[in-house]
Amino acid sequence: MTIFFAPLRLPAPPTEKAAPLLTQLATVTPLQWAFFWVGWLAWTCDAIDFFSVSLSVPALGEQFGKPTSSITQAITLTLLFRSVGAVLFGVFSDRFGRKWPLVFNLVLVAVLELGAGFVQTFPQFLALRSLFGIGMGGIWGLAASTALENLPVGLRGLASGVLQQGYAVGYLIAAVISLQLVPAVSVGWRALFWTGAGISAFGAVLRALLPESAAFEKARASAESHGVVSEAQKTRAFLRETKQMLKTHWLLCVYAVLLMTGFNFLSHGSQDLYPTYLQKSKGIKAHAATVATIIGNCGAIAGGGFAGWISQFLGRRITIVAFTLLTAVFIPLWIIPDTFSGLAAGAFCVQFGVQGAWGVIPIHLAEMAPPAFRATFPGVAYQLGNMVSSASAQIEATGGENLKTTLNGVEVPDYAKVQGILLGVVAAFVVFITIIGPENHGSHFEKHRAAFDEGGAADDAFIDDDGVHHATGRAARDRDAEEKASEEREERLSTEKEKPTA
DSSP, X not given: OOOSSOOOOOOOOOSSOOXXXXXXXXXXXXXXXXXXXXXHHHHHHHHHHHHHHHTTHHHHHHHHTOOHHHHHHHHHHHHHHHHHHHHHHHHHHHHHOXXXXXXXXXXXXXXXXXXXTTOOSHHHHHHHHHHHHHHHHTHHHHHHHHHHTTSOGGGHHHHHHHHHTHHHHHHHHHHHHHHHTGGGSTTTTHHHHHHHHHHHHHHHHHHHHSOOOHHHHHHHHHHHHTTOOSHHHHHHHHHXXXXXXXXXXXXXXXXXXXXXXXXXXXXHHHHTTHHHHHHHHSOOOHHHXXXXXXXXXXXXXXXXXXXXXXXXXXXXXXXXXXXXXHHHHTHHHHHSOOSHHHHHHHHHHHHHHHHHHXXXXXXXXXXXXXXXXXXXXXXXXXXXXXXXXXXXXHHHHHHHHHSEEEETTEEEEOHHHHHHHHHHHHHHHHHXXXXXXOOOSOSOGGGBOOTTSTTTTSTTOBBOTTSOBOOOHHXXXXXXXXXXXXXXXXXXXXXXXXXXXX
């Protein structure tokens, strides 16, 4: 049973001395590296595509004749529909494999991103971004499972941090494109969307060239070794095991959504309107605002990798709490300065904390998830949290319209105060929800049976290193016990009927 209000504690000391980091990295095979970097690239593509809107808010407002609060509706709609994509593509991945669902997902994202660059009216833009949310919603869960499940356990903390900061790298790439390419071409903001589409298509091609995940193939072989062979059998088993998982772990599902709601408010509240905040509330030029965004994302990349690595020693939740508190400490540096250097320093430090905490999330959710559902569970929890936090940009935009300050004698939105309040409240919530969280299911999720295997929903349904099933799991044991009891009852009844009457 999942235990909540579990104490924060250091991980259990290893039974054997861990090899040095470089030695562990040297053991990773070329195929494992390929799986990791393709998963990382998929997540980077997601960021490029998503932040294309954030970096183009002023240009989009001018193009369509809309205020900032209206343009941010596109961000809100994208976040709202991402949960639909997480369910669809997560289920496809846990049922059919890691490879082709991710390929199709990236192709869909590329097509919709390309189309967004051709729209002529604001309703058309909103419609494309809504559909785009479905495509984006599937990528995180599929990318995380592709990248992490085949790596050695001792490297997954560091890999988690690097993987998650593919998002910061994507923001960085989008910012550079916005800074250098967009002003140099006549089509303006549309070039950013078209470039993002090309990068996503490239990611789809790379994933198509790689084989299916070795961990998934091992679980599929285990299922087929004891009779679950046909696709119809696998689908029926998958539906039964999904029902069993939800019945057993519904409270864990609710907790994961609450955790990801806090995390998504923390990231989107500090990123989505940041360039707009610098330009409108601080009077920073668009070019300098983009450079500050790049500096902030450098802090994010550093924080994510470092936090993911030390979580291997401190534990996942202790690391999250420490980096969230670090974020709260630097909020004044985020909002008080008026100079470029001060604001850039604030961006670096806050994003170091925010994305440091985020760097632990891919592996934390993977270890927390019911092991057979490690594509669906993390992805859906992530995107439902996104859905709840989808109005963060609009909250800030509306708050800025109602809370004013003066800049050079002109009344402007006070995004500094709005973001400071929002980040402070959300940081407190993230610390609280992390502290009361449960212990994880375990780090060796790659040894678990598939979701389409009989009994695969059970927490202890493992397979041997050779792929042979060795533990039936609680759900399967319960079914076996019921069948055995039923057979014994029938045997007793049959025996009693055959006894001669006196």
